Amino acid sequence: MENEQEIVVRVKRFNQEKGEWWQEYKLKVDRFTQMTEVLRRIKTEQDPTLAYRASCHMAVCGSCAMKINGEPRLACKTLALDMVKKYGSNVITVEPMDFFEREKDLIVDMEDFYSRMFKVKPRLYPSKEVLEGKAEHRLKPEDQRELWKFEQCIWCGLCVSACPAVKIDPQFLGPAAHAKGYRFLADPRDTIYEERLKILVDSAWRCTYCYMCFNVCPRDVEPVTTIKKTRAHTKFLKERTPVAETGERHIEAIEESIRETGKIQEASVYLKTYGVLGSLIDLIYAFQNGKLKYALIKEEKVKNIEQVKKLMGE
Known part of the structure; x- marks a missing residue:
């Protein structure tokens, strides 16, 4: 040929x-x-x-x-x-x-992968009325558009194989499980929202945002996007784990830094996230390695800071 x-x-x-x-x-x-x-x-x-x-x-x-x-x-x-x-x-x-x-x-042995996937309860739990045939669930086009991309996961495991967070943190469910979990978390027909949120939120804050899952997914599912979207639901969770609370403080510290200076001031954000006591070990490490001076740099605000605030909706 x-x-x-x-x-x-x-x-x-x-x-x-x-x-x-x-x-x-x-x-x-x-x-x-x-x-x-x-x-x-x-x-x-x-x-x-x-x-x-x-x-x-x-x-x-x-x-x-x-x-x-x-x-x-x-x-x-x-x-x-x-x-x-x-x-x-x-x-x-x-x-x-x-x-x-x-x-x-x-x-390879996929047993661990499947156990992570099944932890997020990967099926729809309809209402009692639907199960009894007394009602039916309708899905609006806008809801379908939100869910469609995340329905495309084929459970291949490539995102998990490429994910560094899975390798170092056994409590992180992995990108595939989050894609599947969010697909049902965001489905208005599902009836176990609170239970799903408890399963997903702590794990979502353990993601390191390396975007490897985004790069290797053969179906363009974008698991990292589902993790970001899941984090946004943290405010609806009544009981939060220390990991979720730390994550929320981090986001609030970043928002405050941008609002006040127009920049992400890493040292300030770190201290507000972990507190002085929580940051002490890292501060000692930074001092020993001659990097503490960078934490003490006082940066000036960006010009026209009012425009930044306007963009943030203030």
Whole structure:
């Protein structure tokens, strides 16, 4: 076939007996060849022991999530020659997703991911009247527009594999769970709003806003947007965790700093968020490393501060 090109696929293999090792395979592909097709051909034509997951080949099921040239991607949505062109090399590396425990080769254990997803109760809880057939729920077009993007999550796990907060904070539910949780939190037909809010708010304030989930999501779900929107619901929660309270103080401190100076004065915001006692350890660290002087800088207000206040609705 015309325009065929030979590629070298380096797969990070793994099994319980041997541990991990790299293995190379060579094959010819054309401009239409997806990475799922590459793996299928390797398995059927060269090495039947290679293990991977794939199902729909249409970016709907989320089964073929893995790292390709170090990027968290769906193999079915990745053309082999696109990777060659992007990286200027015919060598393509394929690895299992980060964070998850490996089962074999490119297959990872998704049990922890599913448990996080189910914690947010990922289904609609309608009213008693609807369940009894005495009424029906109608969804307004504007509500549907709000929910539609966040309904597109296919549970692939790529956002979780790329998320640094999940790796360091076991109490952070992860971006996928927040996307699914907010989808129902914002649904006016749902009847367990308070319960969902308790599940989601503390976790939402544990996000570090690195935007990795935004970058790797194959369906443009924007999980980080759902986390921001969930934080905005904190004011409706009667009992807040220390993490949520700290988060709200931080937002208030930023707003106050901008209102008064037109800038985000980091030192002032930090002190107002954590208080002097709460900041003491970090202040000592800053002093030891010669950085305390930056905290003592008194910046001037921006010119025309009244315009800033006007923009803030004052």
